[in-house]
Amino acid sequence: MIDRQHLQHVVDGKARLTSQEALDLYHHASLHDLGRWSTAMCNRIHGDTYRSYVIDRNVNYTNVCSARCTFCAFRRDVDDHDAYTLGKDELKDKFTELVNLGGTQALMQGGMHPDLPLSFYEDLLQWLKAEFPTIHLHAFSPPEFVEFVAVCELDGFPTTAPGKSHELPAEVWAAKLEVIMDRLQAAGLDTIPGGGGEIFAKPVRDRIGRGKATAQQWLDVMKCAHRHGMNTSATMMFGHIESIADRVDHMQQIRDAQDEAIANNWAGKYTAFISWPFQRENTPMGRLPNWDRDSGLPFPGDDPNHPQYAKVLRMSGATDYLRMQAISRLFLDNVHSIGASWVTMGPHIGQLGLFYGANDMGSVMIEENVVSAAGTTYCLDEALLCRLIRSSGFTPAQRANDYSFLKIHDGEQSPDLMVDDWSKHRVEQLHQHGHEDDETLTQLTITSPDLMS
Numbered sequence: 135m136i137d138r139q140h141l142q143h144v145v146d147g148k149a150r151l152t153s154q155e156a157l158d159l160y161h162h163a164s165l166h167d168l169g170r171w172s173t174a175m176c177n178r179i180h181g182d183t184y185r186s187y188v189i190d191r192n193v194n195y196t197n198v199c200s201a202r203c204t205f206c207a208f209r210r211d212v213d214d215h216d217a218y219t220l221g222k223d224e225l226k227d228k229f230t231e232l233v234n235l236g237g238t239q240a241l242m243q244g245g246m247h248p249d250l251p252l253s254f255y256e257d258l259l260q261w262l263k264a265e266f267p268t269i270h271l272h273a274f275s276p277p278e279f280v281e282f283v284a285v286c287e288l289d290g291f292p293t294t295a296p297g298k299s300h301e302l303p304a305e306v307w308a309a310k311l312e313v314i315m316d317r318l319q320a321a322g323l324d325t326i327p328g329g330g331g332e333i334f335a336k337p338v339r340d341r342i343g344r345g346k347a348t349a350q351q352w353l354d355v356m357k358c359a360h361r362h363g364m365n366t367s368a369t370m371m372f373g374h375i376e377s378i379a380d381r382v383d384h385m386q387q388i389r390d391a392q393d394e395a396i397a398n399n400w401a402g403k404y405t406a407f408i409s410w411p412f413q414r415e416n417t418p419m420g421r422l423p424n425w426d427r428d429s430g431l432p433f434p435g436d437d438p439n440h441p442q443y444a445k446v447l448r449m450s451g452a453t454d455y456l457r458m459q460a461i462s463r464l465f466l467d468n469v470h471s472i473g474a475s476w477v478t479m480g481p482h483i484g485q486l487g488l489f490y491g492a493n494d495m496g497s498v499m500i501e502e503n504v505v506s507a508a509g510t511t512y513c514l515d516e517a518l519l520c521r522l523i524r525s526s527g528f529t530p531a532q533r534a535n536d537y538s539f540l541k542i543h544d545g546e547q548s549p550d551l552m553v554d555d556w557s558k559h560r561v562e563q564l565h566q567h568g569h570e571d572d573e574t575l576t577q578l579t580i581t582s583p584d585l586m587s
């Protein structure tokens with residue numbers, strides 16, 4: 135069933151997992167074995183001394199979106215009373231706070247806005263680069279690019295209706311994307327985040343990502359970025375209506391795309407893979423009933439012809455998350471970094487992720503609007519993030535977007551070692567971010583003795 139010698143070769147970088155083997159691991163390997171193998175592979179790639187994090191800020195510049203993803207609680211129509219597009223004053227405040235906190239990167243994503251011209255995005259990038267030259271701009275996920283291709287007016291190219299870029303002839307679509315990528319890169323775009331990956335399988339995507347980039351479009355945007363020398367990340371959101379085979383197929387397509395980037399020696403690559411379970415609150419899809427695991431009946435998502443297909447949610451908890459993350463480390467042998475998702479899973483499960491293949495704890499959280507709209511809000515500052523890493527037995531290291539280390543926190547001046555009263559620290563953080571009365575906010579309190587070291 136599971137060939138342990140073969141697994142050792144995978145861990146050592148001398149063999150690859152096939153899709154079938156990844157499925158076998160999901161269904162038959164123990165969680166402990168997955169943790170052991172994925173940690174060994176992580177240690178081979180990253181060593182066993184440091185685990186990293188980045189100080190960046192999520193900036194959701196608009197919540198207006200022409201798509202209607204059924205898992206999304208963030209999107210608004212243009213004329214909704216709470217629709218917004220951030221102006222420069224608000225952006226300046228957010229970026230200034232980021233710089234003051236020692237931040238190095240902004241993750242800037244929005245909805246697929248149907249009305250903004252390309253000059254809006256070019257001006258935004260140029261202005262941010264001029265005002266905040268030290269900030270790396272990690273911006274515009276593939277669905278946004280797909281909308282730019284549909285609606286932005288460019289000399290010599292047609293436009294089409296919002297969400298309909300797939301109706302443009304393929305060669306026109308590709309040529310227009312090239313020009314847009316050129317122009318945004320010239321305006322200051324540094325790298326592209328992997329948002330909107332979800333699950334690539336068409337039967338799933340057709341149901342959960344209405345009006346959004348197709349899987350092929352998502353991959354084509356990233357390929358275009360890699361050819362332009364820009365790195366990207368890749369993501370997967372699971373635990374909704376998809377089958378386990380869909381998850382593995384998703385990872386296979388990313389691995390294949392990375393093989394192509396490497397074989398062609400493109401200057402850009404996928405640098406990281408981050409996966410997380412679907413968060414249901416306030417989302418249309420979240421109203422579906424849960425699959426009854428104890429019923430003994432198969433999950434309808436495993437068969438697209440099942441009468442209940444896409445009408446029942448699998449929902450993933452901590453063990454499913456850790457299992458998938460460990461398999462992603464073993465399967466994606468050509469992707470440098472695996473990120474733990476404490477934003478959705480909570481700080482302590484995120485921390486456990488460091489023992490299931492993850493080498494990176496992602497970012498401190500100054501602000502987050504997308505997952506929090508779906509009912510999940512955790513907030514960690516740099517000291518707490520460093521503390522989580524150190525109490526796991528690693529030395530925390532602040533990283534750049536390319537995963538090179540900027541600061542290694544092995545001295546007394548480390549952010550976590552400067553805090554002597556964590557209760558007071560927590561109160562100060564709550565006060566600083568103005569959440570004293572926000573009952574939806576879950577702040578981390580570390581009380582377990584084994585985490586106090």
Ligand code: SF4
Pocket residue numbers: 199200201202203206207208209244245246277346
């Ligand atoms: S997930 Fe993104 S693309 Fe989909 S509706 Fe929400 S904002 Fe729009």
